[in-house]
Amino acid sequence: MRKVAVVGAGMTKFVRRALETGKELAWQASSMALDSCELTMDDIEAVCLGTAPDAFDGVHMNGEYLSDGAGAFRKPYMRSYVGGGTGVFAPIQGWYHVASGMFDLVLVVAEEKMSSYYPHAQGAFLTIFDHTTERPLKPNLLWIFALEMNRYMQTYGISKEDIARVAVKNKRNAADHPSALLGDADITIEDVLNSEVLAWPVNRLDVSPVSDGAVALVLASEHVAKRLTDKPVWIEGVGWNLDTAYWTNRDLAYPRYVEYAARMAYDMAGIKEPRKQIHIVEPYDPFDYKELHHLEGLQLADRGQAPQLVADGVTSRDGDMPVCPSGGLLGVGNPIAAAGLMKVAELFWQLRGEAGKRQVPGTPKRGLAQAWGDLMQVGTVVILGR
Amino acid sequence: MSDQISNYPGTSLSESQIQDGEVLSFIDKMQADFAWDTGQAISSYLDGFKQGYITGAYCSHCRKTVVPPRSVCEWCFHEMDHYLPLADTGTVNTFSLCYVTWDVQRIKEPEIPAVIEIDGASPLHGIMHKLGEIEPANVTIGMRVQAVWKPPELREGSITDILYFKPLEE
Numbered sequence: 001m002r003k004v005a006v007v008g009a010g011m012t013k014f015v016r017r018a019l020e021t022g023k024e025l026a027w028q029a030s031s032m033a034l035d036s037c038e039l040t041m042d043d044i045e046a047v048c049l050g051t052a053p054d055a056f057d058g059v060h061m062n063g064e065y066l067s068d069g070a071g072a073f074r075k076p077y078m079r080s081y082v083g084g085g086t087g088v089f090a091p092i093q094g095w096y097h098v099a100s101g102m103f104d105l106v107l108v109v110a111e112e113k114m115s116s117y118y119p120h121a122q123g124a125f126l127t128i129f130d131h132t133t134e135r136p137l138k139p140n141l142l143w144i145f146a147l148e149m150n151r152y153m154q155t156y157g158i159s160k161e162d163i164a165r166v167a168v169k170n171k172r173n174a175a176d177h178p179s180a181l182l183g184d185a186d187i188t189i190e191d192v193l194n195s196e197v198l199a200w201p202v203n204r205l206d207v208s209p210v211s212d213g214a215v216a217l218v219l220a221s222e223h224v225a226k227r228l229t230d231k232p233v234w235i236e237g238v239g240w241n242l243d244t245a246y247w248t249n250r251d252l253a254y255p256r257y258v259e260y261a262a263r264m265a266y267d268m269a270g271i272k273e274p275r276k277q278i279h280i281v282e283p284y285d286p287f288d289y290k291e292l293h294h295l296e297g298l299q300l301a302d303r304g305q306a307p308q309l310v311a312d313g314v315t316s317r318d319g320d321m322p323v324c325p326s327g328g329l330l331g332v333g334n335p336i337a338a339a340g341l342m343k344v345a346e347l348f349w350q351l352r353g354e355a356g357k358r359q360v361p362g363t364p365k366r367g368l369a370q371a372w373g374d375l376m377q378v379g380t381v382v383i384l385g386r
Numbered sequence: 387m388s389d390q391i392s393n394y395p396g397t398s399l400s401e402s403q404i405q406d407g408e409v410l411s412f413i414d415k416m417q418a419d420f421a422w423d424t425g426q427a428i429s430s431y432l433d434g435f436k437q438g439y440i441t442g443a444y445c446s447h448c449r450k451t452v453v454p455p456r457s458v459c460e461w462c463f464h465e466m467d468h469y470l471p472l473a474d475t476g477t478v479n480t481f482s483l484c485y486v487t488w489d490v491q492r493i494k495e496p497e498i499p500a501v502i503e504i505d506g507a508s509p510l511h512g513i514m515h516k517l518g519e520i521e522p523a524n525v526t527i528g529m530r531v532q533a534v535w536k537p538p539e540l541r542e543g544s545i546t547d548i549l550y551f552k553p554l555e556e
Contacts, residue, residue: 009388010391011394012394012395012396013394013395013396013398014396015396015397015398015399016398016399016400017398017399017400017401017404018396018397018398018399019397019398019399019409020395020396020397025395025396028395028396029395032391032395036388036390036391058414058416118413119489119490120489120490122488122489122490123488123489126488130454131420131422132422132424132428132432132545133428133431133454133513133545134514134545136544136545136546137499137514137515137516137545137546138488139488139499139514140484140486140487140488141488142482142484142486143482143484143499143514146482146484146499147480147481147482147499147500147501147514148480150480150481150482150527151479151480151501151527154480154527178394179394179396197483197485198484198485198486199482199483199484199485199486200482200483200484200485200496201482202482212396213396244460246452246454246456246460248479248501248511248512248513248514249452249453249510249511249512250510251510252479252480252501349388349389352388354388354389354390355388355389356388356389
């Protein structure tokens, strides 16, 4: 397999409702990514697109619908879709396009426009439940998160306060992100605990916001990357894994599919001691407990011990292992596929030392981004290094 | 965002700009009706509900009993050996007190969705359902519960033939 580098990235603002259409957002992020490495669409040989369920847009074959904005005209083009895991899977697909030797320059675009669905994007998620055995109970999406969060809390004796610290950290980090929707430098644990109860134990500020936005990356093979930039950031490892779709038949306190995806990526990257060798982590945080859950699945914390790392400041931006220095989905926003790719873009900027006010100290060498989705059963992992 | 980039595209709109017609939008409804075939395994599940029991499936290769029943064992990829009736009692694996509907309308009395590990199924094998006949404050993980069924003449072969699960007095 050939080495693959990230050489450019672009990103729109994440907003609750964008004036721009999905195509327009995709184009804005794509052209920014191309500009950032001084390429044009003529240089790009293939395009990989990530976008989450067609139900949000009410458009069948959303990949084709978005194709002009993503620069896919008369090019090899593929859309990947693994639910919430899509944003970190799209660059994996881009990676094997290049690693295989098929292409030297690939554009990866992730777009989401969740605001079109009325009255609330949550309705678009109802179809993830089994049509015959679950949907007659009239479930809503919050149920599965609330059920998983409660099981996680009960199994390890974790309090709501332990979990609220994650929301506070991420929303404060996002105050330094110019694209963020919910950055708040002054938010406190009390604010989170006193916010409205939606589905106990989930309060309003435990949840990331519905958002619109797009992110794009340019991937290059080694010989091309070295001509384009003296600061390539290499894709050192990728992994993905799927657990059972019978979500009520598995251990809800521990995400084994995330562990398997991480082990695949660690093996590929030659990482033996992830807690020492991963310097920045961007785990998927659509809910605050998920960041903790995922750190444990990624083997970056012992089971039930991730909350202690947060309380001790280890995961702060200036801590030993910064987690979500971007501000994550809780702070920057959660346009699903775009949010996952935002995490990979954040690692790219951090590893190049371009993250401005969000820059983690100590010239980090390696970072990990992870996303999660489908019916809580897919894990996708990318490791970047310089 | 990179400190190399100074201009961030994307224009934020508020709901009122659409409601007031300040920004044009096109609103449409889609009709989508389906009739889903239930297949072999779920047919046995639904038929069990009509008779008043919960159906599981057994794999003799893996010695696992799963619920809902399915025709293929995920672990060994062999066909499940047979379907069998399980008890209508179980243990609460996890629960929530939900104060919103699917479209985020507020409700006063919470719904209590739960994952219930069904007696007779392998450990951690449960189904999603709701709890009833209990004060929300009194629900705990690990509590024992039993299905409350519709009267036989009203059952139609659906998961909703179980109205909810209530605390089991043992």
